[in-house]
Structure formats: structure tokens, C-alpha cells
Amino acid sequence: QKEVEQNSGPLSVPEGAIASLNCTYSDRVSQSFFWYRQYSGKSPELIMSIYSNGDKEDGRFTAQLNKASQYVSLLIRDSQPSDSATYLCAVNILPYNTDKLIFGTGTRLQVFP
Amino acid sequence: DADVTQTPRNRITKTGKRIMLECSQTKGHDRMYWYRQDPGLGLRLIYYSFDVKDINKGEISDGYSVSRQAQAKFSLSLESAIPNQTALYFCATSPSLAEYNEQFFGPGTRLTVL
Numbered sequence: 001q002k003e004v005e006q007n008s009g010p011l012s013v014p015e016g017a018i019a020s021l022n023c024t025y026s027d028r029v030s031q032s033f034f035w036y037r038q039y040s041g042k043s044p045e046l047i048m049s050i051y052s053n054g055d056k057e058d059g060r061f062t063a064q065l066n067k068a069s070q071y072v073s074l075l076i077r078d079s080q081p082s083d084s085a086t087y088l089c090a091v092n093i094l095p096y097n098t099d100k101l102i103f104g105t106g107t108r109l110q111v112f113p
Numbered sequence: 114d115a116d117v118t119q120t121p122r123n124r125i126t127k128t129g130k131r132i133m134l135e136c137s138q139t140k141g142h143d144r145m146y147w148y149r150q151d152p153g154l155g156l157r158l159i160y161y162s163f164d165v166k167d168i169n170k171g172e173i174s175d176g177y178s179v180s181r182q183a184q185a186k187f188s189l190s191l192e193s194a195i196p197n198q199t200a201l202y203f204c205a206t207s208p209s210l211a212e213y214n215e216q217f218f219g220p221g222t223r224l225t226v227l
Contacts, residue, residue: 036218043218
């Protein structure tokens with residue numbers, strides 16, 4: 001089992017819809033969880049971080065964390081074509097003070113007009 | 114203004130050549146990282162450094178070496194490049210006092226080894 005798993009996609013949603021991206025992780029003691037957006041040929045850009053169970057909202061983005069089930073998700077409301085990118089989930093697999101992230105391979109999102 | 118810069122942005126080299134990729138940052142972060150990204154394999158950690166005197170191997174350090182010349186500079190070297198080192202290379206930084214280890218990436222270097 002991979003340490004951080006994501007469905008590679010592509011996930012195709014119409015403009016204006018909610019896109020739901022999911023990530024599961026294997027280490028029960030993970031403390032920090034991140035979502036990065038990466039456009040083709042560009043570098044990953046941090047868009048959300050979450051550390052506690054529940055939801056965290058920032059504009060059109062909502063991150064959801066469930067440590068008991070070991071998954072973290074990202075919801076994008078009112079999806080726009082400019083949201084079309086690969087979304088990477090990253091997890092600190094050890095207690096937070098060790099400062100190393102493990103990345104999933106990413107989910108490609110396509111938003112069509 | 115870029116906080117994390119990488120040079121060169123693109124490089125084509127031949128098998129057996131020595132090559133250095135450079136990373137500089139103006140974010141004032143102590144921690145710096147080198148990753149490579151390959152299609153289907155995601156981002157993998159090559160080396161990381163928590164301060165100037167601290168260098169650590171990541172999961173795929175074979176064939177690579179690094180140098181932390183200053184707090185702001187972290188270089189990655191391929192002593193004898195081989196074709197399977199063709200990849201996209203990213204430098205990243207994070208602040209040592211951050212409780213939750215947010216990492217910020219440079220623009221990347223696309224390396225092709227023929």
C-alpha cells in the first residue's frame with residue numbers, strides 16, 4: 001500500500017459544479033495535510049493546509065480531514081476552467097516536527113465550459 | 114518577484130557529464146529540499162537540509178550530491194548524468210519555526226540526459 005494514495009483521474013466536471021478530490025494515507029500518526037495545485041509544466045502551489053479533523057474553508061476551496069478514516073479531501077465549489085490542473089495531496093507521515101512530506105501522485109481535474 | 118529561484122530552467126546534457134542545478138531563496142527559510150518529479154511517480158525527495166551544517170538523504174539520493182553554500186543557497190549535482198535522471202527537478206523551502214511544515218516550491222528545472 002502506498003503511503004499517500006490518490007485517484008489519478010482525470011476527474012471531469014462542468015463549469016460551476018463542485019469538484020471533489022480525495023486522498024487516503026497510511027500512517028495513523030500523521031499530523032499535517034496539504035493540497036497543492038500544479039499546472040502542466042509548472043511547480044506545485046500550496047492552496048490548502050489542514051491539521052484538525054473537520055472542515056477548513058478558504059474561498060471556493062474546502063479541505064476536509066477525517067483522521068479516524070485516514071482520508072483528506074478537497075472540494076472546489078463553482079469550478080472554473082482555470083481550475084483545470086493536477087492536485088497533489090501531501091502528508092507528514094511522522095509527527096509534525098520531522099518536517100518531511102510524502103506526496104501522492106496527483107489527481108488531474110478537467111473543468112469543461 | 115520570485116521567492117525561490119532555480120537555475121537553469123532547462124538543460125539538455127549528455128550521459129556522463131557533470132551538471133549542477135542551483136536554488137536560491139529570499140524567503141529567509143532555514144529548510145531546503147530537492148525533489149524530482151516523473152510522470153506517474155509523483156514528487157520524490159532527493160536531499161534535504163535543515164540548516165547550513167545539516168544535510169540529509171531522501172528516498173532517492175543515489176547518483177546525486179548536494180551542497181548548502183549558505184542559508185539561501187542549496188545546489189544539487191549529478192556527478193555523472195545518466196538518461197534515467199531525465200526529470201523535472203524542484204527546490205522547495207520551509208521555515209524552521211513553522212509548526213506544520215508548509216513547503217514552497219521554486220519554478221523547476223527540466224533536465225534531459227541524452
